Amino acid sequence: MQIAVMGGGSWGTAFAMVLADAGNDVLLWAREPEVTRGINEGHENPRYHPGIRLPESIRATTDAAEALDGSHVVVLAVPSQTLRGNLQSWSTRLVDHAVLVSLMKGIELGTMLRMSQVVSAVADVGMERVAVVSGPNLAAEIALRQPAATTVACSDEVVAERLADACTTGYFRPYWTSDVIGTELGGAVKNVIALANGMAVGLGSGENSQATLITRGLAEMSRLGRALGANPLTFLGLAGIGDLVATCSSPLSRNRSFGVLLGGGLTTEEATARSTQTCEGVKSCQPILDLARTHDVDMPITEEVVNVVHHGASPAQALVRLMTRATRAEAGHA
Numbered sequence: 001m002q003i004a005v006m007g008g009g010s011w012g013t014a015f016a017m018v019l020a021d022a023g024n025d026v027l028l029w030a031r032e033p034e035v036t037r038g039i040n041e042g043h044e045n046p047r048y049h050p051g052i053r054l055p056e057s058i059r060a061t062t063d064a065a066e067a068l069d070g071s072h073v074v075v076l077a078v079p080s081q082t083l084r085g086n087l088q089s090w091s092t093r094l095v096d097h098a099v100l101v102s103l104m105k106g107i108e109l110g111t112m113l114r115m116s117q118v119v120s121a122v123a124d125v126g127m128e129r130v131a132v133v134s135g136p137n138l139a140a141e142i143a144l145r146q147p148a149a150t151t152v153a154c155s156d157e158v159v160a161e162r163l164a165d166a167c168t169t170g171y172f173r174p175y176w177t178s179d180v181i182g183t184e185l186g187g188a189v190k191n192v193i194a195l196a197n198g199m200a201v202g203l204g205s206g207e208n209s210q211a212t213l214i215t216r217g218l219a220e221m222s223r224l225g226r227a228l229g230a231n232p233l234t235f236l237g238l239a240g241i242g243d244l245v246a247t248c249s250s251p252l253s254r255n256r257s258f259g260v261l262l263g264g265g266l267t268t269e270e271a272t273a274r275s276t277q278t279c280e281g282v283k284s285c286q287p288i289l290d291l292a293r294t295h296d297v298d299m300p301i302t303e304e305v306v307n308v309v310h311h312g313a314s315p316a317q318a319l320v321r322l323m324t325r326a327t328r329a330e331a332g333h334a
Helices: 010-021 033-042 064-068 080-093 115-123 139-143 157-166 180-202 207-228 232-236 238-249 254-263 268-274 280-294 300-311 315-323
Strands: 002-006 025-029 059-061 073-076 099-102 130-134 148-154 172-177
Touching: 002 010, 002 064, 010 025, 010 073, 010 139, 025 064, 033 059, 064 080, 073 080, 080 115, 080 280, 099 115, 099 157, 115 130, 115 180, 130 157, 130 180, 130 238, 148 157, 148 180, 148 238, 157 172, 180 207, 180 232, 180 238, 180 254, 180 280, 180 300, 180 315, 207 232, 207 238, 207 280, 207 300, 232 238, 238 254, 254 268, 254 280, 268 300, 280 300, 300 315
Parallel strands: 002 025, 002 073, 025 059, 073 099, 099 130, 148 172
Antiparallel strands: 130 148
């Protein structure tokens, strides 16, 4: 099928490669002329994946209208907080009945909306035409065609299954689900937990500390998911614990790496200046906490990440507060 990938960053480029390897006609839109030239002339993304050869069938353009023309599947791979503005300018170019696929893992500032909700509202399409891809998908590894799996979610199971078929390759295995809420919450919350885990690493904490944060982070993710109507089993799958482990554990994770900088003593501003790619957890941690409070959900790790990232608390202080909370039973308080 003809597919437009809107975003020439690390994950957008890697997913475009997956789609092309699966036999689709892929046109990638990027803002940077050097990126489109590199893809069209040298078959690589020199900015995000230098030295990795992309399929020659991938074409690239800086013209959004050209990318969207005739594309019945549109993959959205821009930073979460820029989605609304970008989609407002693109929506009039969408073909009738196009399926919109979100690769983004965040919650919108101010509105507390998940990305699929933003897509549905701005593009004025029903949720049966909005899908989400989320899982343990570190872009640098997928660009090397290392084996990975993912979750494709859409409220219309037929659409989810069709999209899963469209991105199936010998190294990329999708599973499909109708649980869009759980899939998106897993992708957004795991970034915040990865920030906390990175802070622990930066402070010199070991494996016990990291395993504790991952496990209790999963509990926070699950609590919020239940409150919003997600399927609890989703958090035991690729979009939940799978993505959480990968993002918290890998030095390739930009959220974990950002947290390491904070744990090492840098301020949020200093860490941002050192980072070359968008760290979604920094922007999304506050709306995730707001969403939790709106639904009376306890998310202490998320709250401490907000304190560090946005209110100047030190990671060491945050760790003390987490460790000195009142004891409670684990069972029944997932």
